[in-house]
Amino acid sequence: MTITPRELYQIGTYAAGNRLLDLDQRSVQAHGDRTNSITSGHRACQGCGEVLGARFVLDAAMRACDGKVVVSNSTGCLEVFSTPYPESAWQVPWVHSLFGNGAAVATGMAAGLRAQGRDDIRVVGQAGDGGTVDIGFGPLSGMFERNDDVLFVCYDNQGYMNTGVQRSGATPASAATANTKALGAEPGNIFGQGKDLPRIALAHEIPYVATATVADLHDLERKVAKAMTFRGARYLHVLVPCPLGWRSASHDTIKLARLATESGMFGVFEGERGDVTAVSPIRRQVPAEDYLRLQGRFAHLFGEHPRPDIVARLQEQADRTIARLGLLGAEPHDHTLEV
Amino acid sequence: MLEQVEGSRAVADVVARCRPQVVAAYPISPQTHIVEALSDRVRAGDLQDCTYLMVESELGALSACIGASVVGSRAYTATASQGLLYMAEALPNVSGLGLPIVMTVANRAIGAPINIWNDHSDVMSQRDCGWIQLFASSNQEAVDLHVQAFVIAERTSIPVMVCMDGFVLTHAVEEIDVPDQQAVDSFLPPFVPRQVLDPDEPITIGSMVGPDTFTEVKYLAAADQLAALEVIDEVADDFRASFARESGGLVRGYRSDDAAIVIVSLGSVHGSICDAVDGLRSEGLAVGALAVTCFRPWPEGQVTSALARATTVIVVEKAFSMGSGSIVGNDVRLALADLGATVFTAVAGLGGRPVTADIIRRLVADVRDGELEADVLHFIDVDRSVVARELAERRPARAGREAIR
Numbered sequence: 001m002t003i004t005p006r007e008l009y010q011i012g013t014y015a016a017g018n019r020l021l022d023l024d025q026r027s028v029q030a031h032g033d034r035t036n037s038i039t040s041g042h043r044a045c046q047g048c049g050e051v052l053g054a055r056f057v058l059d060a061a062m063r064a065c066d067g068k069v070v071v072s073n074s075t076g077c078l079e080v081f082s083t084p085y086p087e088s089a090w091q092v093p094w095v096h097s098l099f100g101n102g103a104a105v106a107t108g109m110a111a112g113l114r115a116q117g118r119d120d121i122r123v124v125g126q127a128g129d130g131g132t133v134d135i136g137f138g139p140l141s142g143m144f145e146r147n148d149d150v151l152f153v154c155y156d157n158q159g160y161m162n163t164g165v166q167r168s169g170a171t172p173a174s175a176a177t178a179n180t181k182a183l184g185a186e187p188g189n190i191f192g193q194g195k196d197l198p199r200i201a202l203a204h205e206i207p208y209v210a211t212a213t214v215a216d217l218h219d220l221e222r223k224v225a226k227a228m229t230f231r232g233a234r235y236l237h238v239l240v241p242c243p244l245g246w247r248s249a250s251h252d253t254i255k256l257a258r259l260a261t262e263s264g265m266f267g268v269f270e271g272e273r274g275d276v277t278a279v280s281p282i283r284r285q286v287p288a289e290d291y292l293r294l295q296g297r298f299a300h301l302f303g304e305h306p307r308p309d310i311v312a313r314l315q316e317q318a319d320r321t322i323a324r325l326g327l328l329g330a331e332p333h334d335h336t337l338e339v
Numbered sequence: 340m341l342e343q344v345e346g347s348r349a350v351a352d353v354v355a356r357c358r359p360q361v362v363a364a365y366p367i368s369p370q371t372h373i374v375e376a377l378s379d380r381v382r383a384g385d386l387q388d389c390t391y392l393m394v395e396s397e398l399g400a401l402s403a404c405i406g407a408s409v410v411g412s413r414a415y416t417a418t419a420s421q422g423l424l425y426m427a428e429a430l431p432n433v434s435g436l437g438l439p440i441v442m443t444v445a446n447r448a449i450g451a452p453i454n455i456w457n458d459h460s461d462v463m464s465q466r467d468c469g470w471i472q473l474f475a476s477s478n479q480e481a482v483d484l485h486v487q488a489f490v491i492a493e494r495t496s497i498p499v500m501v502c503m504d505g506f507v508l509t510h511a512v513e514e515i516d517v518p519d520q521q522a523v524d525s526f527l528p529p530f531v532p533r534q535v536l537d538p539d540e541p542i543t544i545g546s547m548v549g550p551d552t553f554t555e556v557k558y559l560a561a562a563d564q565l566a567a568l569e570v571i572d573e574v575a576d577d578f579r580a581s582f583a584r585e586s587g588g589l590v591r592g593y594r595s596d597d598a599a600i601v602i603v604s605l606g607s608v609h610g611s612i613c614d615a616v617d618g619l620r621s622e623g624l625a626v627g628a629l630a631v632t633c634f635r636p637w638p639e640g641q642v643t644s645a646l647a648r649a650t651t652v653i654v655v656e657k658a659f660s661m662g663s664g665s666i667v668g669n670d671v672r673l674a675l676a677d678l679g680a681t682v683f684t685a686v687a688g689l690g691g692r693p694v695t696a697d698i699i700r701r702l703v704a705d706v707r708d709g710e711l712e713a714d715v716l717h718f719i720d721v722d723r724s725v726v727a728r729e730l731a732e733r734r735p736a737r738a739g740r741e742a743i744r
């Protein structure tokens with residue numbers, strides 16, 4: 001295809017940065033010949049981080065595997081908004097079976113392809129956080145433990161959004177959801193650690209584990225491409241803000257993903273065979289409060305009866321993540337050196 | 340060639356000769372010997388181009404089969420009892436997606452109380468899940484049904500359960516002719532999937548279907564299911580032509596053509612019933628038996644014609660519907676609605692209690708003596724003194740008709 005160079009207008013976000021790069025360093029999404037694995041016409045909400053994440057991930061996987069990708073998708077928003085019969089937004093071979101069995105279906109796909117000698121076709125399993133950390137955890141852990149040749153991607157919007165925003169094992173402490181309302185002395189979600197699946201995945205010592213967000217497109221695509229250089233079980237956990245469930249503005253999706261990482265509320269790292277091998281350092285640390293304030297699900301912490309005590313506990317959680325991963329002062333990761 | 344072999348081993352051998360490309364299973368008695376033997380075959384390299392998956396649960400096993408099937412591989416699993424229930428969510432998913440997976444169900448009771456022995460309560464609980472359900476009356480038939488099952492499943496795009504009684508068949512060593520590789524290959528063509536996930540022609544499988552179309556999808560599935568009756572019959576005919584023995588099909592009568600009393604059953608109990616029939620015939624009674632080989636889809640027409648001349652029909656089943664009564668008996672009753680036969684329904688053999696020819700003979704005697712009421716579920720092998728004592732302690736005796744006998 002022909003490429004017509006355009007003048008660059010810097011608009012004060014990182015978004016234009018892509019166009020400053022040489023053509024071969026630009027993101028997959030910046031290329032006209034991207035696959036459009038998920039195409040227009042789906043019913044995702046305005047500003048949905050999940051559909052953005054899925055698009056980045058699958059287009060990058062398609063690019064990395066020469067278009068030979070098959071996908072298993074667990075029940076959840078992504079499945080529902082993309083396939084209202086007789087339409088489908090998918091331009092990749094795609095199957096939906098159930099809510100809790102996506103990883104096992106992916107395992108079977110990989111096994112079936114292996115039996116046919118079609119190792120050139122690669123399998124991606126994808127699910128929301130509920131389909132990953134809760135109901136789908138058994139098959140996923142089995143897939144990890146057997147080292148089945150699947151890249152499993154969790155789009156973490158921190159709740160059961162498809163069923164009307166109930167809590168999941170990945171919902172942050174104190175967040176208000178439909179079944180953890182901002183009522184009583186301990187408003188919102190119970191104050192626990194949540195289920196930190198990236199670390200649990202790492203504990204399986206599988207070839208590759210990474211976290212990412214929709215705020216750093218280059219990083220996300222690079223991790224998908226890197227995951228595809230490995231055989232065996234790989235896990236990618238992508239933070240995808242959900243305007244409906246988080247009660248945030250639809251134009252704040254990318255901003256929230258960035259604030260989640262810059263506050264340490266979501267740690268971005270990658271690991272191989274059980275060890276953390278790289279982290280995305282925090283460039284300009286912001287208080288957790290900056291991240292929380294933009295979300296209606298945390299409004300009860302700041303309103304008429306503010307709860308600085310709870311905000312402080314959430315900040316402590318962020319500080320622990322920062323310390324554990326060494327997110328302050330770490331060397332930035334040079335994308336161009338890999339893959 | 341006839342060989343002395345355990346039922347499970349024979350089934351594993353024949354399944355291996357059906358060349359599955361993915362076997363995914365989770366162990367549960369009495370299915371274990373089947374899947375262990377298949378694991379051996381794959382490890383030893385006897386079964387090539389096959390991936391054996393040791394999954395983390397039965398839901399994982401059937402789901403892995405779903406994945407294998409959607410990429411166009413022939414997939415097989417086996418389970419029983421609690422394992423079948425653990426798969427329950429995926430069962431209608433498989434049939435709904437039209438995936439021709441074959442599964443052995445080594446029939447076992449479901450708990451509580453936990454019980455590892457044979458009855459049909461596992462498979463009966465899933466009778467409406469859209470799978471074809473075939474019942475083996477002997478180990479020879481169990482072996483033969485597996486070859487037929489792959490043909491039926493792949494021809495109809497409907498999954499098939501081959502039900503064989505746990506322990507009674509799975510663990511019984513007897514003379515069985517396991518078709519050799521060449522015979523299986525000439526009967527079972529390579530799998531050509533109806534639809535497949537292929538990067539060259541991307542399709543979406545498993546869409547969300549709303550009220551505007553769901554009914555039509557279900558109607559068509561129901562029509563396909565009934566149309567499968569013909570295929571099942573055809574495949575049994577082809578099998579007879581190729582292997583020179585009677586196996587499978589829809590229903591099979593034993594000395595039933597001129598029988599006034601016919602005893603209907605599913606699975607291996609048919610064997611004891613045939614023994615009882617022989618005994619009763621030698622006493623001059625016109626008694627026969629009918630094995631229902633295909634329970635789902637329900638071969639109503641065949642049941643009706645097979646029982647057309649009977650005046651008394653006795654259904655013996657190894658499961659019942661809690662709070663209602665007979666399961667198979669109700670289907671039989673509907674099939675006979677326009678005929679004059681009186682239908683008696685009896686449950687026996689729950690949780691592995693042996694159903695002997697003597698029990699059957701006593702049942703026939705009771706029916707003839709007017710001891711049993713028609714259209715009521717009778718527990719024919721229950722220890723009445725035990726239950727009477729317990730019932731007396733639980734509640735005051737009530738007047739009126741009791742739902743069960």
Ligand SMILES: Cc1ncc(C[n+]2csc(CCOP(=O)(O)OP(=O)(O)O)c2C)c(N)n1
Pocket residue numbers: 050075076077078099100127128129130131132157159160161162163168428
């Ligand atoms: C066995 C089962 N239980 C519950 C549901 C209802 N259900 C469908 S999607 C969903 C939540 C999905 O949450 P998640 O995986 O996080 O995906 P999201 O919609 O948030 O993207 C639930 C509870 C179901 N479909 N199946």
Ligand code: SF4
Pocket residue numbers: 043044045046047048049050051077078081157161162241242243244245
């Ligand atoms: S509810 Fe959230 S995850 Fe679902 S479509 Fe809307 S924004 Fe996306």
Ligand SMILES: [Mg+2]
Pocket residue numbers: 128129130155156157158159160161168
């Ligand atoms: Mg979610």
